Amino acid sequence: MSARLDCLDIHPLRDDLYNELHSRPFQVLPTPARVTQMAVLTSPEQRRQQFLHLQQLHRQLGYPVPEHEVGCFEQTFGNLRVRREMHMEFATYTFTNLASGDESPFLETGISLLPEGWLEQLTGTIVAAFHLEIRPATEDAHGDLAYVRQHFEGMRLVGSSPQEGAARVWGTFKLHSDGFGRFMVMNHHMSDSQLGRLTQRLMEIETYRLMSLLALPVAREITPALNDMDQQMATITQALADKQDVDEQELLAQLTNIASRIEAFRAHSTFRFSATRAYHRLVLTRLEELREDELSGHLTITEFMTRRLTPAVKTCEAVSERLEDLSRRVDRASDMMRTRVELAIQSQNQQLLSSMDRRSKIQLMMQHTVEGFSVVAISYYLVGLLKLGLEALYDAGFDFNKSLVLGIAIPATLLLVFFGVRTIHNRFIKLAKRQ
Structure with a gap:
C-alpha cells in the first residue's frame, strides 16, 4: 500500500511554491505575429485601477470578467492576446496580434485590435513601450537586411543571430516617430514555442534595460x-x-x-x-x-x-x-x-581635581593653625577657672603658694588640652576612613 500525505504536516505554502515556477509560462507565437509590450510603473492604488480597467476590456469584447487578480494573467480575444504580468514596482502588458496579414511591418501592431479609447485610460507611468514584428526569413540575407532597413526610419541597427542562427533579430534601442521602440525578428526555422521564448527574452532585455537606467x-x-x-x-x-x-x-x-x-x-x-x-x-x-x-x-x-x-x-x-x-x-x-x-x-x-587638592591642603594647614590657636584659647580659659578655684581655696583657709601652683598648672593644662584636641582629631579621621 502506497504512503499517503494526508496524515502528515504539510507546509501551508507548499502548493504556492510548486506553482511559482509555472506562474509565468512562455508564450507560443506563430509566424507572422505582431507584439506590443508596455511596462508601467504602478502604485498599489493604480494596480487596483488597472485590474478594473482589465475587467472593462472583457466587458467591451463580450468575454467573462475575471474576478480575482493574479500575478500573470493571459486571455485570448479572437486574434488579440492580452497578457498582464505583475512585478515588484511595475506591470507589463503584452498585446499580441495573431491576425495574418500582408501589411507593411509596424503599420499594424499588437495594439491595433484593442477597442478604441481603452488603452488611453490605462493608469500608471509608462517606462517601456515597443513593437515587435515577427516575419519569416528568406535565404537571401542581404535582401532581408535591405527589407529590415526600410522600417527603422534610417536609424542605426543593432542585430544578431541568436540560437545558433535559428533567427535574426534587429532593433535600434531608440524611440521612433510613433513614440514606440521597434524590434524585428526574422524567423528561419524556429518552432512556435522557441519563438515565444526568444521574444520573451528580447522583451525582458528591453524592459529591464530601461528599468535599470531609472x-x-x-x-x-x-x-x-x-x-x-x-x-x-x-x-x-x-x-x-x-x-x-x-x-x-x-x-x-x-x-x-x-x-x-x-x-x-x-x-x-x-x-x-x-x-x-x-x-x-x-x-x-x-x-x-x-x-x-x-x-x-x-x-x-x-x-x-x-x-x-x-x-x-x-x-x-x-x-x-x-x-x-x-x-x-x-x-x-x-x-x-x-x-x-x-x-x-x-x-x-x-585640573579641577588638582585645584581641589591644593585647596584641601591649604584648608588642612589652616585647620592645624586654628587647632593651635584653639589649644591656647582653651588653656587660657581653663587656667582662668583654675585661678578662681585656687583663690577660693586660699580664702577658705588652705595655706599654699598660689603663684607656684598656678605656674605649674599652666603647662600641664596646655599639654592636656593639646592631647585632648589631637585625640578628637584622630578619632574623626579614623571615622572618615571607615566610611
Missing part, C-alpha cells in the same frame, strides 16, 4: 552635492588632524548637517540603486540565454549593452558607494570629535 538621473542629481560634501569632509578632517584650535560646536554642526543630507540622499536613492543592480543582472542573464552570433558589420545586442548600459550601471554603483563611504567618513570624524571633546573634558577634570 537610477542614472538620480545619480547625476546627487553627484554635485556629494562633491561639495566630500570637500567639506576633507576640510574638517584636516583641521582635526592638524590639532588646530577649532570651534567644536561649529564642526559638530557641520558634521550633523552633512550626515542629515547623506541620510536624505540614501533614503531617496537606496532602493533605486539596489533595483538597478538587480535589473542589470537580469539583463546579463537574458543576454547569455540568447546565445548570439555576430552579423557582419553590426553590433550584437550583447556588445551594445556592454558598451552603453554597463557604464551607466557602474556610474550608479559608484555614486551608491560614495554615499556609503561619506557616511563612514562622517562616523569616523564624529568619533574623532567625541575623542577630542572627551580628552578636553578629562583635562578640565584633572
Whole structure:
C-alpha cells in the first residue's frame, strides 16, 4: 500500500511554491505575429485601477470578467492576446496580434485590435513601450537586411543571430516617430514555442534595460552635492588632524548637517540603486540565454549593452558607494570629535581635581593653625577657672603658694588640652576612613 500525505504536516505554502515556477509560462507565437509590450510603473492604488480597467476590456469584447487578480494573467480575444504580468514596482502588458496579414511591418501592431479609447485610460507611468514584428526569413540575407532597413526610419541597427542562427533579430534601442521602440525578428526555422521564448527574452532585455537606467538621473542629481560634501569632509578632517584650535560646536554642526543630507540622499536613492543592480543582472542573464552570433558589420545586442548600459550601471554603483563611504567618513570624524571633546573634558577634570587638592591642603594647614590657636584659647580659659578655684581655696583657709601652683598648672593644662584636641582629631579621621 502506497504512503499517503494526508496524515502528515504539510507546509501551508507548499502548493504556492510548486506553482511559482509555472506562474509565468512562455508564450507560443506563430509566424507572422505582431507584439506590443508596455511596462508601467504602478502604485498599489493604480494596480487596483488597472485590474478594473482589465475587467472593462472583457466587458467591451463580450468575454467573462475575471474576478480575482493574479500575478500573470493571459486571455485570448479572437486574434488579440492580452497578457498582464505583475512585478515588484511595475506591470507589463503584452498585446499580441495573431491576425495574418500582408501589411507593411509596424503599420499594424499588437495594439491595433484593442477597442478604441481603452488603452488611453490605462493608469500608471509608462517606462517601456515597443513593437515587435515577427516575419519569416528568406535565404537571401542581404535582401532581408535591405527589407529590415526600410522600417527603422534610417536609424542605426543593432542585430544578431541568436540560437545558433535559428533567427535574426534587429532593433535600434531608440524611440521612433510613433513614440514606440521597434524590434524585428526574422524567423528561419524556429518552432512556435522557441519563438515565444526568444521574444520573451528580447522583451525582458528591453524592459529591464530601461528599468535599470531609472537610477542614472538620480545619480547625476546627487553627484554635485556629494562633491561639495566630500570637500567639506576633507576640510574638517584636516583641521582635526592638524590639532588646530577649532570651534567644536561649529564642526559638530557641520558634521550633523552633512550626515542629515547623506541620510536624505540614501533614503531617496537606496532602493533605486539596489533595483538597478538587480535589473542589470537580469539583463546579463537574458543576454547569455540568447546565445548570439555576430552579423557582419553590426553590433550584437550583447556588445551594445556592454558598451552603453554597463557604464551607466557602474556610474550608479559608484555614486551608491560614495554615499556609503561619506557616511563612514562622517562616523569616523564624529568619533574623532567625541575623542577630542572627551580628552578636553578629562583635562578640565584633572585640573579641577588638582585645584581641589591644593585647596584641601591649604584648608588642612589652616585647620592645624586654628587647632593651635584653639589649644591656647582653651588653656587660657581653663587656667582662668583654675585661678578662681585656687583663690577660693586660699580664702577658705588652705595655706599654699598660689603663684607656684598656678605656674605649674599652666603647662600641664596646655599639654592636656593639646592631647585632648589631637585625640578628637584622630578619632574623626579614623571615622572618615571607615566610611
